[in-house]
Amino acid sequence: MTLWQLFQKLRPFVRPYRTLVIATLVLTLIGSLTAQVNALTLQYAVDSINHLIKAGQGLAQGWHILITISAVLLVKEVVNAVVQFGQKFYGERLRIMVSQDLAQNIIEKFLTYRLTFFTEDDNQAGKLQTRIDRGIGSLTRLVQIFFIDILPLFTSAIVALGLMFYANVWVGTVALCIVPVYFWLTYIQAQKLGGWRRKLRQGREQKSQGILSIINSITVIKSFNRENIEADKQLGLQKDLTQNQMQTRQTSFLFDGLKTFIEQIGVVLIIILTAYFVLTRQMSIGMIMYHVLLFNNVSAPIRQLHRIYDEINDAMIYSESFFTILEADHEIEPTGQQKPAIAGQFELKQVDFHYPNGHHALKDISMTIRPNKITALVGLSGAGKTTLISLLDKFYLADSGSILLDGVDLKDMDTAYLRDHIGLVLQKNHIFQGTIEENIRYGKMNASMAEIVEAAQQASIHEQIMTLEKGYASDALLLSGGQQQRIAIARMFLKNPPIIFLDEPTASLDAIATEQIKHSLDQIKQGRTVVIISHSLSQIIDADYTYVMKEGRIVEHGEHHALYKNSQVYKEIFNAMAKSLNIEKIARTLNPDEDLTA
Numbered sequence: 057m058t059l060w061q062l063f064q065k066l067r068p069f070v071r072p073y074r075t076l077v078i079a080t081l082v083l084t085l086i087g088s089l090t091a092q093v094n095a096l097t098l099q100y101a102v103d104s105i106n107h108l109i110k111a112g113q114g115l116a117q118g119w120h121i122l123i124t125i126s127a128v129l130l131v132k133e134v135v136n137a138v139v140q141f142g143q144k145f146y147g148e149r150l151r152i153m154v155s156q157d158l159a160q161n162i163i164e165k166f167l168t169y170r171l172t173f174f175t176e177d178d179n180q181a182g183k184l185q186t187r188i189d190r191g192i193g194s195l196t197r198l199v200q201i202f203f204i205d206i207l208p209l210f211t212s213a214i215v216a217l218g219l220m221f222y223a224n225v226w227v228g229t230v231a232l233c234i235v236p237v238y239f240w241l242t243y244i245q246a247q248k249l250g251g252w253r254r255k256l257r258q259g260r261e262q263k264s265q266g267i268l269s270i271i272n273s274i275t276v277i278k279s280f281n282r283e284n285i286e287a288d289k290q291l292g293l294q295k296d297l298t299q300n301q302m303q304t305r306q307t308s309f310l311f312d313g314l315k316t317f318i319e320q321i322g323v324v325l326i327i328i329l330t331a332y333f334v335l336t337r338q339m340s341i342g343m344i345m346y347h348v349l350l351f352n353n354v355s356a357p358i359r360q361l362h363r364i365y366d367e368i369n370d371a372m373i374y375s376e377s378f379f380t381i382l383e384a385d386h387e388i389e390p391t392g393q394q395k396p397a398i399a400g401q402f403e404l405k406q407v408d409f410h411y412p413n414g415h416h417a418l419k420d421i422s423m424t425i426r427p428n429k430i431t432a433l434v435g436l437s438g439a440g441k442t443t444l445i446s447l448l449d450k451f452y453l454a455d456s457g458s459i460l461l462d463g464v465d466l467k468d469m470d471t472a473y474l475r476d477h478i479g480l481v482l483q484k485n486h487i488f489q490g491t492i493e494e495n496i497r498y499g500k501m502n503a504s505m506a507e508i509v510e511a512a513q514q515a516s517i518h519e520q521i522m523t524l525e526k527g528y529a530s531d532a533l534l535l536s537g538g539q540q541q542r543i544a545i546a547r548m549f550l551k552n553p554p555i556i557f558l559d560e561p562t563a564s565l566d567a568i569a570t571e572q573i574k575h576s577l578d579q580i581k582q583g584r585t586v587v588i589i590s591h592s593l594s595q596i597i598d599a600d601y602t603y604v605m606k607e608g609r610i611v612e613h614g615e616h617h618a619l620y621k622n623s624q625v626y627k628e629i630f631n632a633m634a635k636s637l638n639i640e641k642i643a644r645t646l647n648p649d650e651d652l653t654a
């Protein structure tokens with residue numbers, strides 16, 4: 057991306073703050089004029105005093121000069137203070153507002169993206185966050201650099217150069233000739249530093265990632281006694297970082313020295329040239345100070361050039377990936393228009409699905425999920441059960457074949473409408489940062505407290521919530537895994553949808569909680585379309601109809617008894633589940649007197 061393209065992309069974000077931009081520009085112009093006042097005043101002071109001395113006059117006649125200088129400098133300082141404050145304040149305000157809009161825009165945008173976007177390798181949680189953070193950081197820095205650094209400094213430099221040319225073409229030309237040398241040195245410096253600075257940043261990121269990883273894996277590290285290995289890993293990173301820092305500093309100091317040298321040569325040349333004009337009576341002596349101070353204003357922005365160059369380069373790199381995310385319109389979740397009355401009958405016809413990484417997860421799936429019935433999906437790990445539910449919820453679209461809900465193709469159905477009618481409880485707990493109340497309310501944003509309590513009671517978690525000091529205002533993330541799962545179930549009770557997908561809803565619960573929830577789930581299953589994935593015998597037996605999946609295909613289906621009698625895979629899985637439960641021993645424990653072999 058070129059700088060011009062970058063500015064074009066930033067324009068819509070800056071446009072709403074036109075007044076701020078204009079105010080900053082006006083102040084910048086005033087600032088660049090006041091920046092030249094010192095040079096003018098000093099020239100006036102030197103020439104006037106020189107004139108007095110030549111005329112044999114003293115302090116008595118010079119008072120007015122001192123008063124004029126003091127008044128001019130005082131007014132200039134006051135104006136300058138106001139201008140600088142306004143300029144920094146408006147510039148900073150602009151930066152903050154643009155940063156806020158960029159952040160909000162990208163969040164609003166990627167919330168509309170389909171699930172495949174989030175499962176792409178480049179968009180994993182940490183990576184996506186870093187790309188967004190860095191993008192916003194560098195883009196707002198660019199706005200800041202432009203309005204707070206570049207614009208005032210360069211305007212002042214151009215005005216100073218103009219004044220030098222106006223005073224004398226030769227002096228102006230000397231000042232102008234120094235600029236390309238400076239530019240060239242800065243360019244080389246930025247080139248050399250660019251790579252190292254990037255490595256430095258990467259090193260710092262790796263270091264903080266490393267610390268994070270240690271904190272996250274502290275239990276494993278300690279249980280394996282691997283503290284020394286982890287410390288050594290960090291030492292390696294630290295050494296690279298230190299070496300990089302030293303190299304960066306070395307180069308910086310070298311070039312800073314070179315640039316100061318060139319700048320001083322410029323100053324000396326200007327003094328010599330102006331002195332020549334003074335001695336040949338073409339200029340007054342005050343012009344020496346005048347030119348030196350103006351030249352200082354010319355070289356000031358160039359001194360910062362390598363930093364600015366570097367930051368612009370960074371901004372271009374990071375903002376590229378930021379805008380890739382922001383402009384990924386092809387990732388926007390597709391939606392149809394239809395909003396039919398939902399009875400809850402799914403019809404799948406020859407559905408095929410590949411994940412974005414190419415994994416063929418569903419193959420030629422044809423099945424019917426009936427309303428008011430419980431349909432179980434059974435299969436070994438990785439068979440494709442969760443994937444199938446994801447397609448029913450339109451998280452992914454089938455590659456081929458069709459999925460109909462009450463006769464309407466899911467592709468033609470309004471996606472938000474569809475999801476309003478589906479309740480999803482997954483095997484992983486989905487608890488947001490916040491209170492228990494907020495977490496349950498997620499199922500129905502305008503629910504009353506009474507409804508929330510009722511939902512919690514249905515999910516058998518109310519009593520436990522009441523034992524907490526803060527009750528429903530307690531931090532939901534502090535609950536145990538089982539309790540969190542029941543909060544998720546309460547959320548679904550509150551949503552009260554006609555279709556329910558349960559993906560191992562009791563997998564993380566203890567036996568008693570499972571039993572309590574089983575009762576609640578039995579209640580909510582009434583009169584709805586329920587699809588349940590479970591490795592629990594009792595839940596599978598309860599299903600009205602069962603589909604058995606293997607390696608992405610439906611291999612068997614039927615009602616429990618018939619299926620068990622006539623199937624292979626189902627029988628195998630069912631027997632294995634029963635065996636793992638050690639049913640014989642359990643039965644003997646429960647009925648010690650019964651002859652189990654009879």
Ligand SMILES: Nc1ncnc2c1ncn2[C@@H]1O[C@H](COP(=O)(O)OP(=O)(O)OP(=O)(O)O)[C@@H](O)[C@H]1O
Pocket residue numbers: 175411412413415417435436437438439440441442443444
């Ligand atoms: N986001 C993904 N990208 C690529 N492959 C995936 C993704 N999610 C799942 N898979 C793969 O698709 C296959 C089916 O996974 P799925 O989660 O549907 O299985 P499952 O039957 O629900 O298993 P389990 O009982 O362990 O939850 C697996 O081989 C899995 O590795």
